[in-house]
Amino acid sequence: KKYPRHYQSGEVIPEELLERLLAAANFNQGFATVEYLATALVDMAIxxxxxxxxxxPAQMEKKILNGIGMPKEIIMRHRIPHLLHAFAGDGYSAGYYSYLWSEVMDADAFEAFEETGDAFDADTAAKLEKFIYAAGGSQDPAKAYMDFRGKLPSIEPLLKGRGLVN
Structure with a gap:
């Protein structure tokens, strides 16, 4: 209620509209997650x-998607021809999953702030800067994350944020 105000009148967003916006925040997240994961699984299998x-490619894709029970109503986010960069060299081999994994880490790291009760908690921000941002690639990524968070990333915060679990 502090920020969503009408740009001319300054009137606070009506409660009913806010509730509708929040209710729609996770619309289609199941669909989006399945189409993303399907592409990652096909990439890894190939x-x-x-x-x-x-x-x-068409037969391989069909075989893999049937094997994972992919719903016919959902297609992959990116089909095999869109993944040519993943086959251009070893630097990106089977790496499509990394996009979703970065979302897992993002959600888990943000949960560290939520656990403090302050999304702008200075101590948590300092740990994030020290162990993740400033460390760069100077150490094992798992160790850097453990030093920041005290645990490895969990998928639960991402699933909660997408409205896929309570």
Whole structure:
């Protein structure tokens, strides 16, 4: 109620509108998560294959998606032809999952702030700066995260944030 105000009148956002906005915040998150994960799983499965020259992308994609029980109503976020950069060299091999993993880490790190009761907690921010931002790639990423958070990242905050668990 402090920030969402009408740009001309300064009137506070009506409670009913705020409730509707909050209720819609997680709209389609199940769909988005499934389409994202499907692409990551297909990417990883193809990178496990020994002979990519003989691979029929459409058949491989169909086989993998059937194997994971992919709902027919949802398609992959990015189909195999969109992943050409993932096959251009070893630097990105089977790396599509990293986009979703970064969201897991983001949600888990933000939960550290929420646990303090202050999204701007200075001590937590200082730990984040020291152990994550300032450390860069100078140490094992798991150790850096453990030093910041005291535990490895959990998927629970992401699932909660997307409205997929209570």
């Amino acid at each position: 990178h496990k294959e020994d002979k990519l020259d003989d691979l029929d």
